[in-house]
Amino acid sequence: MKYINRSQALLLLKDGTVFYGKSIGIEGKTFGEVAFNTGTTGYQEIFTDPSYFGQIMVTTNAHIGNYGTNQEEVESNSVKISGLVCKNFSFNYSRENAEQSLYDYLEKEKLIVISDVDTRALVSYIRDNGAMNAIICTDGTPAEELMKEFDSMPDMKGLELASKVSTKEPYFYGNENSKYKISALDLGIKTNILRNLASRDCYVKVFPYNASYEEMKAFSPDGYFLSNGPGDPEPLISAQQVAREIMSENNPLFGICLGHQVIALANGISTYKMFNGHRGINHPVKNLITGKGEITSQNHGFAVNKEELEAHPDLEITHLHLNDNTVAGMHSKSKNCFSVQYHPEASPGPHDSTYLFDQFIENINSLKK
Structure with a gap:
């Protein structure tokens, strides 16, 4: 050396x-x-x-x-x-x-x-x-x-950073002959998310953070995905509008981390900067639908307002972080939409939550039927 x-x-x-x-x-x-x-x-x-x-x-x-x-x-x-x-x-x-x-x-x-x-x-x-x-x-x-x-030096609160890490031009991932087509909004997408979608027979077109719904819709996708990413979700006005338009047409929508926060904001639920974020690969989460616990990989410094989510007429909490009782997941009662605050693709981390990608595919199939 x-x-x-x-x-x-x-x-x-x-x-x-x-x-x-x-x-x-x-x-x-x-x-x-x-x-x-x-x-x-x-x-x-x-x-x-x-x-x-x-x-x-x-x-x-x-x-x-x-x-x-x-x-x-x-x-x-x-x-x-x-x-x-x-x-x-x-x-x-x-x-x-x-x-x-x-x-x-x-x-x-x-x-x-x-x-x-x-x-x-x-x-x-x-x-x-x-x-x-x-x-x-x-x-x-x-x-x-x-x-x-x-x-x-700017503070993280109010700081828009998705534009710093998002792709500048759309690109494709996976096999073009796959069964499903997914339009993904890149707010800072991790490669293993794309691997998980491709392994479930998805051909993904990845769009820049400021792409419009019309641009994403032109791919004629079977489902839409909002990715993880850095910074405060509040300045991402364009992404929030995309989420609203996807939900208004009841298209299958899955959001992870920053994407989860964007979906909350699109539905009038606020987010806040945490005193300390969740960053690690052993965070305990409870699935309120199944009653099962999951050990999860997490990386976020902002969270969704739990009280506002509990009062929302259409969205409900599906997962809770067991260390501090913060929101770890939610879904819509009337729309084909769900999201989680943590990382089911792990990398690094446990694979307890990879079923969420299967759930996304099931939502797509149910709509096709």
């Missing part, structure tokens, strides 16, 4: 709190909202998840990089996190099908990383004080000077 200069680095939180560590050798500084993920595996999928755009990721697992990277385990075409904070960064790796080290992978992406941080103390601090903007600096700039940078 080549020599790497591991200089002192720091993580500065907006409230002035500083955590010190070491650079992994990529110099500079980066900005974003600090968030933590409690998953013990799947770091490459996490780093490439478009829903994390604009966020500095704190990993709670003690070792990051120990199994290298593999091109088959990405969820988009590039690293989407703004920066990485970890305890032990492994420059060496051991896995038979790994293609390169995490360091080489991140160096190409020029991602700023700070390691040797007391991540237990950092996560405890975030839990107590809430998610906030932060700066990672590995180039020696003093904390006092860095504090001035926060004045020009």
Whole structure:
């Protein structure tokens, strides 16, 4: 391994709190909202998840990089996190099908990383004080000077980020001779969502975040999908209009994460920024329809207003997060529409909720009959 200069680095939180560590050798500084993920595996999928755009990721697992990277385990075409904070960064790796080290992978992406941080103390601090903007600096700039940078940093509340990660032009995924055709609105779609749809005999046309309903309808799809993505759902006025028009014609509609929030807003239900989001691969959810529990993969910093949803005449809660009783899923009583706040495609995570893709196909088939 080549020599790497591991200089002192720091993580500065907006409230002035500083955590010190070491650079992994990529110099500079980066900005974003600090968030933590409690998953013990799947770091490459996490780093490439478009829903994390604009966020500095704190990993709670003690070792990051120990199994290298593999091109088959990405969820988009590039690293989407703004920066990485970890305890032990492994420059060496051991896995038979790994293609390169995490360091080489991140160096190409020029991602700023700070390691040797007391991540237990950092996560405890975030839990107590809430998610906030932060700066990672590995180039020696003093904390006092860095504090001035926060004045020009936007807060996540009210921030539209789907446009930063969405496709610029429509594209296709899957076999064009498949049984079903799906129009998907890309608000930051994960590749494994497309894999799950394709594996169920779906040919997917993926549209930019600001595509109109007429554009999506021109594909003559059997169903519509609203994807996950980063940022606040409230500024996504166009996507909310698309959801309203899909529901008005009673077309099959499935939403995940940001798509779930957009559907709620389209029906007059508000969303809010959480004190701390849900990010990990072991979140307990109860399916209120079946009574069964699910261990789920989650990644979101906004949620749907539970009281407003309970009072809605047409929408009802189908899933609840058992840690804090927040809304994890809903469906329409009169329309062919349902959505979940978590990630049934997992990647990384358990497969307890993959049945939701089958439910989407069942909804399509029931309408065809």
